[in-house]
Amino acid sequence: MFNLSFRYDQTAARLQVEGLPDFSAGQAEGVIGILSGWKLQLVASPELEGKRDHLLALMSTVLPYARHRLSGVSRSFGDEASAVSIAPDGEGHQLLLRSSQKGVEPLTLHLDDAEFADLVRCLDSLRLDPRVQVAWDLPLNQPLPRQELAEQVPIAQRFAAPLFGGAALVIFAGLGLLLPFPGSQDGVEQPVESPSTEQEQASS
């Protein structure tokens, strides 16, 4: 058997994947094409392990979360039906893992920023490792939509500029209406008298 194992180490995280080359896809001997299992060790946390689907769920939750954090957007990823979810937790991050086996309580891990960065680096290393040729189907890193970024700006700050602009426009328009019309002495417009038809006839 050509069972292979690759390990990705960081200070607070260690990820190990095991698998086999997919000879039917023409892969060489030193390449993992079929992932049979993985283990993740985080400092002061129990060891996690699972199958390919669990690792894919972890990657597809943690990496987009990291992408959003880099843009200053703090929001949770993964819902109650997901195997993995992650959410901001004070100055850290809360990772929630749900087992596919019945009767097993979800596992909650609290990560600080350093542990979170280590986890992201491990997952990145795996994702970009040319020796692991597994189709991950992860979303690409793209600029975030404007609305998602705008939601992070406090409402008062978001609407301050348009409200101030609108108020300034109303005030100046009101002041403008108080000004007298040009050409009048006492502020009341004098009607312009047009010569009557009789006067026109007399003058002719």
Added chain:
Amino acid sequence: MIEQITTAEQPASGEQQPTVALPSAVLGRRGLERLDLLLLVVESLDLNGGEAMLWSLQQLGLQGQFPNRVELWKRRCHNPLRRATRRGQLSSVDTEALIRLLCAMSERLYPLLHQLLSTREPDQLNQQRWTLLDQRLRDLIDERMNPRRGAVQRLLMPDHSKVIQRELVLSLALAAGPGGVDRLRASLLDPTP
């Protein structure tokens, strides 16, 4: 049975980059401000940051584009918050080079970034590290940025600066590593909210 166990040794984010085709990323005003600010944080973390950047540029094969400090400074002066600012947009090639430089520097400083972000470090020691970073960053901002700008004033406000500095250090940590370049580029290309 496991027959072969190997430890992955990924090349530094910058080492394999010059072979990759450079995407055309032209940054907006916010992106330029953020990129230069992150480079400023790198300089605050590394006393010899200017020299280290030139050395990293050589390692990345970008010495033709940035042969000396002055060329690097000229590119960074596209940041509108600088005292001596340059008009116009930074070209996509220069932008990509600066992004890769930043990621390479983040990779180099990653152990220090990790210490700053870790809650497992002794509190007093970490507090001293943050104070030192704060002091150096303030000095650099005073020296190079236009203090009449609101954004620069916010960076110097004691209430805001702590939060902003932590976000900047976390950004550097997430920009390090093999996937950091793509992540940082996408983040810098975010539209203005």
